[in-house]
Amino acid sequence: MVSSEKLYNIPLEDILGDRFGRYSKYIIQERALPDARDGLKPVQRRILYSMFYEGNLQDKPYRKSAKTVGNVIGNYHPHGDTSVYDAMVRLSQDWKLRNVLVQMHGNNGSIDGDPPAAMRYTEARLSAIASELLRDIDKETVEFVPNFDDTSMEPVVLPSMFPNLLVNGSTGISAGYATEIPSHHLGEVIDATIMRIDRKNCSIDDLMTVIHGPDFPTGGIIQGVDGIRKAYETGKGKIIIRSRVHTEDIRGGKQALIITEIPAEVNKANLVKKIDEVRLDRKVDGITEVRDETDRTGLRIVIELKKDANNEAILNYLYKNTELQIPYNFNMVAIYNRTPKQMSLPAILDAYIEHQKEVVTNRSKxxxxxxxxxxxxxxxxxxxxxxxxxxxxxxxxxxxxxxxxxxxxxxxxxxxxxxxxxxxxxxxxxxxxxxxxxxxxxxxxxxxxxxxxxxxxxxxxxxxxxxxxxxxxxxxxADDRRSTIEGEIEEIKIVREDIIAQEDVIITVTSEGYVKRTTPRSYSASNGKDYGMKEGDRLIYQKESTTTDTLILFTSKGNYLYLPIHEMQDIRWKDMGQHIANIIPIERDEAILSATIVNNFEENKDFILFVTKNGIVKRTSISQLKVQRYSKPLVGMSIKNDDALIYAGVSGETDRVLLATSNGYTLLFKVDEISVQGLRAGGVKGINLKDQDYVVSADIVSESVKDIFCATHRAAVKKMKLDTIPQSSRGTRGAKIIRDLKNNPHQLIGVYTINENDMFAILSKSGQFEMVDPAGIRHSDQYSNGSFIMDTDEAGEIKTIIRYKKEENN
Missing domain, CATH: 1.10.268.10 (Topoisomerase, domain 3)
Structure with a gap:
C-alpha cells in the first residue's frame, strides 16, 4: 500500500517565512487597509453591497441588523459575526464617520464608548450617500469575482461616485503597515477632484486653495497648516486637534469653561473623568466642578471655576495634560494596484479619477x-x-x-x-x-x-x-464645514504659579523613604512633636516650603525623584507619610539619601554635588533637573555596578568639598575643581583611595564653617578646627585625622561641618543612640581618636551619624 502522505524536507524558517508572508499579504490586501479607489476595506464593501443587493435602501423600511450580518457572513465574509457587526455599527456612527454610510435605529453606541445594542435589537438600512457608492453597479461598471464558496459573485471595488477615501478617512493596522487618513469635507474634496481633472499638474498649494485640510465629524480646531501641507505632499504629517471651548458667566459672578466640540476618536466620558481627576488631585487650583451636560441638542461639558481663577492658565493646563487637545499623525496608506502604498493627496485624487474614468467608460459601453x-x-x-x-x-x-x-x-x-x-x-x-x-x-x-x-x-x-x-x-x-483650521500650532506655556494655589507647607522625608506634606496648622497643633513615622525610622529632611515648589529626592543608585509639592498628599503631622515607592516606583534596594526643594529651576545658579563610595565626584546644574515627565526615577549620575551614591547635596560656586574615608583620610578642595557635567555623565575622580578603603561621608564647606565633627565606628567623637586640615587638590589622598592602632583600629563613620545650632545623633547597630552637642566638646588635634560616648561592646558598632538643628530635635 502506497502512503498518500507527501513529506517535504524544508527548513522551519523557510516554512514560517512563507506562511507568515502569505498571512501578511492577506491581512494587508483583504482586511485592514482601504482601497484607494472607493476608500473601503473588504468587510465594509461587503456590508454595503449585501445591503444594496438585498434592497435594504434608504427609501425602504429598516431591517434587522442581524439579517444583514447573516447575509454578509453567509455570502461574502466568512468571519465572526462580531467583527462584521462592529464594522457595520462604525459605518453608522456620526462621531466616527464624516458622512455615515449606514442609518441605524436603536442603540449604536455613543461617543462615551458605550457598546451598541446586540444586532438582534438594532435595525439598519443604507444611507442616501452610500447608495452613491453603489450607483450603476448593475451596469457592469466594476469587476466581479466569485465569492468564497463560488455560489455567487461580489464586486472587487464599488463604483464610488465620490472620493470616499478622503471624505470618510480610514484607520487600520495590518502586518507591517498602518493607515491613518482623516476625514474631509465632501464639497472641498469634490472641488479638489475637479481641479485635478482640469489641471493635471496642479500643485499642492493649488489644491489647498479648495481643500483646506481635514474636517472631522466631531469638529474641533485644527492647528498646523505646514503639517497638512507635508501630509498632502508625502502622506505623512502632524497636526494638533484642539477642542472648541468658550467661557460663560454663571451664577454668583463666576465663570465656566464650556466645551462644545472635542477631537475625533476621543472618548468623552474618559475626558470628563480625567478633567475631574485634575480637580480632585488638586493639580490645578480654581476648578470647583466638572459635569457633562450633553443631550440630544449637542455636546456640552461644563468646567465651573472659582471667582479669582486664571481661566487661560487652567485651559492651557487641560490642553497639555488631557485629551482636550491631541496630536494627529497622518499616515495615508491605501491599497493601490493591489499593493499598499503611501499616497500623497494628488496620488489619491489621481487613483480616484482613473477609477471613475473606468467606471464611466464601462457604464457608457x-x-x-x-x-x-x-x-x-x-x-x-x-x-x-x-x-x-x-x-x-x-x-x-x-x-x-x-x-x-x-x-x-x-x-x-x-x-x-x-x-x-x-x-x-x-x-x-x-x-x-x-x-x-x-x-x-x-x-x-x-x-x-x-x-x-x-x-x-x-x-x-x-x-x-x-x-x-x-x-x-x-x-x-455637501453640508457646512465642522472643523476650523488655524495656521500655526500654538505653543502652550504653563506658569505653575498661575494654576496652583500657593500655600505654605512643611515637607518632611524619612530615611526609609516616607514623604509628607503637612500644613503649618497641623505642625503647630502638635507643637512640632509626635511626628508620625515607623519605629526605627528617622527624619532626614524637614523644610518649610510652598505648593509651587518641587521636592527632589536623591537615591543610592544615582537616581533622582522629581515630585511637585502640589501633587503630594496633604497628611497630618502625627500621621505616617506616604512611601515614595507608592508615588514613583523605585527598586527594593534603592535608599533615599537626601532631599532638596527647588523653587525656580531656570533662575537657580547652584549645583548638585554627587559623591560615590568609590570616590567619584560630579557637579550638575540644578536647572538640568527640571523635567516634564516624572513618573519613574530619573538618572542623576551614571554609577558602576560595584559603586553606590553616598552623598548628593546643593553647592554654590565658591564652596569647598570635604571627603572622608573609612581609613581616616580627609580631603578638602575647591568645588570648582569639579567640572560641570550632564545628568548621564559618570563623574571624575574625587579622592585617591588606598586598597580596601572607601568614602564614608561628604560635605559642603561654606565660608562660614570653622569646625568639623568626626565619629568612628567605636563611638569615639571629636571636634577639630577646619584649618587643621590642609586644603589640597581633587584626586589626591588627603590628610589622616585619626591615629592608627594595632589592635581594633578606629574606622571613620563620618566627618561633617559644624554650623550654628547643629547637633549630632550617634546610632548603634542595636538601636541605641546618643545625642552630642558639639558646643560642649573641646577641640582635638589631628592625631587624636577622640572621646568615647558609648560602650560599643554592649550597643554594637556605630551605624549612622545624623545631623539635626536643635529646634528639630524631637
Missing amino acids: YDLRKAKARAHVVEGLMKALSILDQVISTIRSANDKRDAKDKLIAQYSFTEQQAEAIVMLQLYRLTNTDITALQEEAAELSKKIEQLETILNSETKLLSVIKTDLKKIKQTY
Missing part, C-alpha cells in the same frame, strides 16, 4: 449596448406596424411561436430580436398612437447613442461627465 439593442427592436416594431395586416396574417397562419418567428424572419427580413418583440407585442399597442411613441423613442435612442459614442471616443467628454456627476453629489449632500 453598457448603456450603448442596451440602447443599440432597443433601437434595433424599435426599428423592427415600426416596420411591423407599417405592414401590420401582413404581419398579423403571417402570425395567424403559423403553427406556434417559433414557427411565427421563422416566417417573419424569412418573409420580411426581421432579425431574431425583432421577431421576438413582434410576437410578444400586446394587441392594445396596435394603435395609431403607438407608432408616434415608437418614433419618439427611436429619436431619443439615436440621440442617446450619439452621446454615448461621443463619451467613449473623447476623453474630454468623459471627464466632463465625471465632473457633472461630482457636482450633482456636492449639490445634494
